[in-house]
Amino acid sequence: MLAVMPMLAHAQAPATASATDIAALRQAVADAKSSADNTWMLVSSALVLMMTGPGLALFYGGLVRRKNVLGTMMQSFAMMAIITVTWAVASYSLAFDAGNSFIGGLHHLFLRGVGAEPDVAYASTFPAQTYMIYQMMFAIITPALITGAFAERMKFSAMVLFTVLWSFVVYDPMAHMVWGQGGLLNIAGGRFPCLDFAGGTVVHVTSGVSALVCALYLGKRVGYPTVKMAPHSVVLSFIGACLLWVGWFGFNAGSALSSGPLATAAFVNTHLGAASAAIGWMLAEKVRNGKPSALGGISGAVAGLVAITPAAGFVQPMSSLAIGLLAGLACYAMVAVVKLRFGYDDSLDAFGVHGVGGTLGALLTGLFAAKAVNPIFKDAQGNNLPVGAIDGHWGQLLNQSVGIAIAIVLSVVGTLALLKLVDVTVGLRLSAEDEAEGMDVSQHGEEGYDWA
Amino acid sequence: MLAVMPMLAHAQAPATASATDIAALRQAVADAKSSADNTWMLVSSALVLMMTGPGLALFYGGLVRRKNVLGTMMQSFAMMAIITVTWAVASYSLAFDAGNSFIGGLHHLFLRGVGAEPDVAYASTFPAQTYMIYQMMFAIITPALITGAFAERMKFSAMVLFTVLWSFVVYDPMAHMVWGQGGLLNIAGGRFPCLDFAGGTVVHVTSGVSALVCALYLGKRVGYPTVKMAPHSVVLSFIGACLLWVGWFGFNAGSALSSGPLATAAFVNTHLGAASAAIGWMLAEKVRNGKPSALGGISGAVAGLVAITPAAGFVQPMSSLAIGLLAGLACYAMVAVVKLRFGYDDSLDAFGVHGVGGTLGALLTGLFAAKAVNPIFKDAQGNNLPVGAIDGHWGQLLNQSVGIAIAIVLSVVGTLALLKLVDVTVGLRLSAEDEAEGMDVSQHGEEGYDWA
Amino acid sequence: MLAVMPMLAHAQAPATASATDIAALRQAVADAKSSADNTWMLVSSALVLMMTGPGLALFYGGLVRRKNVLGTMMQSFAMMAIITVTWAVASYSLAFDAGNSFIGGLHHLFLRGVGAEPDVAYASTFPAQTYMIYQMMFAIITPALITGAFAERMKFSAMVLFTVLWSFVVYDPMAHMVWGQGGLLNIAGGRFPCLDFAGGTVVHVTSGVSALVCALYLGKRVGYPTVKMAPHSVVLSFIGACLLWVGWFGFNAGSALSSGPLATAAFVNTHLGAASAAIGWMLAEKVRNGKPSALGGISGAVAGLVAITPAAGFVQPMSSLAIGLLAGLACYAMVAVVKLRFGYDDSLDAFGVHGVGGTLGALLTGLFAAKAVNPIFKDAQGNNLPVGAIDGHWGQLLNQSVGIAIAIVLSVVGTLALLKLVDVTVGLRLSAEDEAEGMDVSQHGEEGYDWA
Amino acid sequence: MQKIEAIIQPSRLDAVKDALIEAGVEGMTILEARGHGRQKGHTEFYRGREYTVDLLPKVKLEIVVRDEVVEKAIQAIATTARTGHIGDGKIFVSRIDEAIRIRNDERGETAL
């Protein structure tokens, strides 16, 4: 047993002193609860950072040819460095300061007023700074996801400029609309309450759709699809995928913004979704090629993690198995059939996995969301209202569709405009020589491996 | 200082209102404690998943020849995908639903009744779902450990079928007997109270012994032992071993099912056991080959982690140093002397490390368990009774032996039966051509590395 | 909602029973708070271990030539094994038992008296054992950092002997002086209160300066600088650097020894410092070579993490951006300009990054420390006093300088003496043949990769 | 019988291989190589240290063919491997006195 905490130790406990005792205890309880939730949020923040680096960097880095491994990993790493600064300086304010229904205000520029006190608009049990850093990690990984679409052929300078602008033009508004106070799609009072527990629309639909636009705008890699462009190290991708899986617990369960039962539910759903999607993808391969592959297994797991992201805190475990399975099959079909048919070069399948998985997940969330899991809709008397179609609230599918539609439109328009802008200024694409030589040498003056 | 939590904010504190205040505070305290423990259990769950992927996958993947790296990692990954589903659907119920002394009941099929409420039979401070997912991670890694025995020569289809059946036939009953309500070996009221803090018998003896049976049944790899079969990347194995070490904190300290002093004790013992076993193995190498090796160091650490697993929450730190040292020396002797003498091909030493280390650890737990650390045995008046032989309770060594014996018998019988079954149905072993070509290409149609 | 905890369940709540209720509640609250903080500290301990293995081992392992990869990783791994034992047996006592101003006492030898109770001298909300294991992880990584200076040319036996002695002669006293009760530099009552939140002087100045001494004493690698000695795998170093970044949250935010707002502040500062330093280093490269590199990005991030270490719990977020940027630029200049000019072979830049970054960070902490963040200095009435120069307390820069000076002197003298001792006993340097063959084969009898 | 050794750009390997099969040359052995010549290399920087890399990745083909096929094979290689840039590589021809097929001990041209 532990000694009574010093902060309480002094106080005696006469039967008459309870009023002040109660007040002191309330404060102490609040502190204890805060420490518990804050621990969970800090751990979750660390896990989400780990998703980008080394997670995503390895997942993508292993999929490219050897000569581009560092250049590809750098695209994720650059986000860890640069978005961190832009988020602290301005984006957090634009996304989460109270503003209009589309974008936040400027009160939190340079993290002004973001300190040790909770921001009760978002979470009442831990410091606003914790919420800020947690959200920062989401802002870092989202543009990093896009890079899979233009792998092996974009200038580093152009990539940096594009992603930074993208994060202001597409990410910040979308985050505000869905999660920000007064946001158009906010489930707490928004015009179209869109269920997005951890970023199905905000993170995956936006990055996935923007990825497709990038792939189409930049065109194919030289030699695609005739030249063999197999992953130079499925082993690296495997490590990355596993770290993504582990980190995703922080991404989804952390989004409960507390470490109570809801965090557990999100954690469980996340894991089940990943597992059944991995099975789905491997089964599809087994049927089509006769052999399930390691690359297929990890790709499926990531597809499932993407699809379960908006649903994690709203659905039953068995629903997660269904969502995962569907995501595994759908993303496989997109990547291995549709993409090849149309012939565009979404090099690392950022659209095929995140765009498709995210959209599917957002819709299925509207279908499977259950008030038994998370009764977010209440009537005036505070009685629980049905949440998803499975509860009888079919209208939610409409809200979900609105959220998806807005994410798609914003991504297409924003991405196209920015690509054009960057293209005419610094130029998007590597010269044929640089592309042939590889990004590592041409863009960074180094090589990934020196076996000599 | 934090603002008082909203849930308490409304309540005023007149000197007369204390009764209701107390009730509200009790609830608030329970919530705070729950958030704290739940955070620890979710983190631990994530850590244990990380042990399998990427941890174990890399540890084993680095030890095989290059042509089998993906096939080997896939064996661990497949468990992450498949056991997740079987556990949620049925195994959790079979292991942890109250049943008879050998197996659990069926009330929790499809996770029925496993929700936000705690299951007080196991842990009163966090949701039953948390306990379920934490235990799932153990169920995932255990069969994955076996795969080290039949590395480089088993059909993927056969491996999947075998491990899934094994988890029902061997793992679920063993977990129920040791940890399940009413289990035969349960320290809380079982017929033979067997001390197994985090799975010395349930995880390591079962997987290790089953591994030996597999190695003997499948026979040697083509060319063993004449052909050089050195690890294709000790570097990968090194990464994997370090991640196993880190993840093992969740495995052992998480088994305290609370983040109090007992979790700390388990954490410390785990770390000390790993360290001294690494030293033990390296010393043995130094003496025998004149050079300690990196592979030896990491192998020793894993051996120590295995041996300390049953003891982690029962022994003193200095006892952990002893347990670790003995485990390092014993496992080295088994792997580097005994195995080579007998000539069987326990390819990655799943038996030599997990079987031997687990058995040794289970026995030493009976020797070193101290009531000063964890007074689990009490008399009618609630006074602490001696726990291990070191406390004077020599009988505990018998209980430990019974647990070990049951684990061995169950593993040998179950594994043999299942191997036979799978052999006659899908066939266990790769064709000579496939084995020569390697699992990556023959089983999965891909290659681990493309240096071209 | 959760059921009321059993421990409280029995107690009824009559309006008259409040006195005992209050006492019970106090205890319950203390437990809850303890569980929360203990969770954070155990997680942080695991994260700091992950920094050494696999983090630092990979960071350094990737930077050396292929033939030395295992030997280099072993230098970090050996610390995980050996320092663990020496710390438990003696060093913890020497560093943290109350003693004189320079070194601790012997009461805690063999962890005597280090148990479940908190040691209120250090942290009142979690077990002393938790504090001990957390501090152990710091003691492990510090000597491991030095190994970067003598990479590729030191005998394994000599390295082990040297680092173990170093940890007693340099680390333990320094840790005691800065963090130990009654320490000369302790901010709570020390003669020269030196601000060092997580080890700027204790960890980085000592290891960095000692590294320089080692590099000068051992001399250059054969062929340096004419022969190409490029990293054999920047990919490995990248993985390692990302894991260092993630683990550093445990290193810095864990040093708050509680998971309240201060932990959050340290977490945020750590992240901002790493990010802006990465940008700083890459910018310097862009200017000088025309290309920012992946190696530069990760080196910068590590430099920033080093520099922010002493400041993490004392400064404002925007100050962290400044500290990071300066650290990135300064360390780049040191490594890429000064070192090359002087021509010594600080092979992996242990001095250039840790020595320079640590010293810079310690000074800037004195400059930017703000009472608004962490009011550690109080007057008799308990009013906050200015902390850093930015608060108007310029004298703090002197205290910081004293701390740095002591760290430097102790490191230079101690390291020189120990190098001499080890040199005359076992001999420090590899034979020319062994150095040419590589450490993996010559010291450990194994190879890192077998691509055959 | 003669041996044709061709050093080409790695990126041209697939095309050259197909052209040779086209030309009826089924058997060939490929080796990874690095080459130095007129083609200039590139510069790398590692923490400020500068290295000029003047050994560039190449692929070496070795083909043993009957005398009458030599010219045809050379043409097949040269035309498909040619990009017109410095660094395209070289083809060397030399005499082979004997060839044995390991599988069945066949000797001479029939072994090819």
Added chain:
Amino acid sequence: MQKIEAIIQPSRLDAVKDALIEAGVEGMTILEARGHGRQKGHTEFYRGREYTVDLLPKVKLEIVVRDEVVEKAIQAIATTARTGHIGDGKIFVSRIDEAIRIRNDERGETAL
């Protein structure tokens, strides 16, 4: 002096090496290679994209020996490298005009 170049299955390398030493041939140089010939390759799938791999891993031995040892060496290689399956590989023989041992500048057959 003649040069024997043998392309064999990687799995046979150790056996062949021992056979050569057996036959008194101590000195040899080994190169990793990939080969194309009658032996058919395999198919790989990456996210639905299919690649046929028809360059298979081989090992190339290069041995320079005195004329009188040639036949003996060829036999040693052929018999131990033979598995009887397509893909066993080839042996090629050509003339070497001069050999120098770098260590001591010895020339001719004594340099071998």
Added chain:
Amino acid sequence: MQKIEAIIQPSRLDAVKDALIEAGVEGMTILEARGHGRQKGHTEFYRGREYTVDLLPKVKLEIVVRDEVVEKAIQAIATTARTGHIGDGKIFVSRIDEAIRIRNDERGETAL
């Protein structure tokens, strides 16, 4: 034209390369190789299993030069590659009948 094949210690590659350029030989192709000869190997241990490694890392240079340059090139290689220890390697010389520069189809010595 003649082909000079030199097997040397990897650590000597840079020096040899520079010496050749010095000697006016710009064009060369390098291959990674492993060698067996008088030089003894080392022993490795993996979990108690012992392996003797007697194939040691070497680098192979291939240079085709005009007849009159041969001796000069050999000297350049031999002197710079020599460390005096067993394992320094060998140089072999053989005839090349034709050389083609892929880029522009030049033939004969001008192609070098």
